[in-house]
Amino acid sequence: MTLSLSIVVPAYNEGARLGKSLREIVNYLVAYGADTELIVVDDGSTDGTAAAAREELARTTTVRTSVISYQSNLGKGRAVRLGLLASRGEIALFTDADLSTPITEAPKLLEPIERGECDLAFGSRALDRSLIGIHQPWRREQGGRVFNLAVRLATGLPFWDTQCGFKAFRMSVCRPIIEGATIDRFGFDVELLYVAYRAGLRLSEIPVRWDHAEGSKVNVASDSIKMLSEVGRIRQQARRGVYDNAIKAARAAMGL
Numbered sequence: 001m002t003l004s005l006s007i008v009v010p011a012y013n014e015g016a017r018l019g020k021s022l023r024e025i026v027n028y029l030v031a032y033g034a035d036t037e038l039i040v041v042d043d044g045s046t047d048g049t050a051a052a053a054r055e056e057l058a059r060t061t062t063v064r065t066s067v068i069s070y071q072s073n074l075g076k077g078r079a080v081r082l083g084l085l086a087s088r089g090e091i092a093l094f095t096d097a098d099l100s101t102p103i104t105e106a107p108k109l110l111e112p113i114e115r116g117e118c119d120l121a122f123g124s125r126a127l128d129r130s131l132i133g134i135h136q137p138w139r140r141e142q143g144g145r146v147f148n149l150a151v152r153l154a155t156g157l158p159f160w161d162t163q164c165g166f167k168a169f170r171m172s173v174c175r176p177i178i179e180g181a182t183i184d185r186f187g188f189d190v191e192l193l194y195v196a197y198r199a200g201l202r203l204s205e206i207p208v209r210w211d212h213a214e215g216s217k218v219n220v221a222s223d224s225i226k227m228l229s230e231v232g233r234i235r236q237q238a239r240r241g242v243y244d245n246a247i248k249a250a251r252a253a254m255g256l
């Protein structure tokens, strides 16, 4: 069965802040109207995240919901991909569990896809910085700028913020790319955008609101180094042809 929209929430030790976010997303989906689903992916949490999600989601009968949960922490990239691949929506959107980009921003990504103007629409904090209410800590924000510059230089992608946890996919053409992706930690966004771009999908970077939420689990020093090495791996894998089948399948799905 195909639905119109799936929302995926990756969650790692989010027990404390997840309930409120899920309520907001359910409210959004109820108002959205058409057939929708909400999928939470508990990425090996040790704080009862899955139980908190199930308890909150049991309150709704109008929206289809599911919780994917496993024992070990596989990384945000893996968690997001598992959720997206389980999605039945024609469009699937993933959002960070803290809703730093409010879910009410979703139409900015969904409408261009629904209108048939693009295949992958992703939120950006770099295009209109006046939309940022609460900034990330200074070191993190500057680190983000440096990382995005490195991504542009290393991959040639013409984007300014690849890392915002708010992205939407036209699944008919994006599914092969998600299936062919390999990066499990925070470099996964770059890989998805890179392979989609190489396949000739229509990508759109869209300014969205963002309020940094306390309780980030990203470590500026160690995670930045891992992310840069992941970007290096994307380049190597592209050269070795690792993405060729995914690109071919996505082009076939586009009718090219």
Ligand SMILES: Nc1nc2c(ncn2[C@@H]2O[C@H](COP(=O)(O)OP(=O)(O)O)[C@@H](O)[C@H]2O)c(=O)[nH]1
Residues within 6 Å of the ligand: 009, 010, 011, 012, 013, 014, 043, 073, 074, 075, 076, 077, 079, 095, 096, 097, 098, 100, 165, 213, 215, 216, 217, 218
């Ligand atoms: N840090 C971290 N986040 C994960 C992981 N797996 C899934 N996530 C989710 O990824 C999202 C981003 O996390 P967050 O710490 O808020 O990142 P930040 O806002 O960019 O500092 C949240 O929804 C997390 O629950 C993981 O292994 N590590």
Ligand SMILES: [Mg+2]
Residues within 6 Å of the ligand: 096, 098, 100, 213, 215, 216
């Ligand atoms: Mg956050």
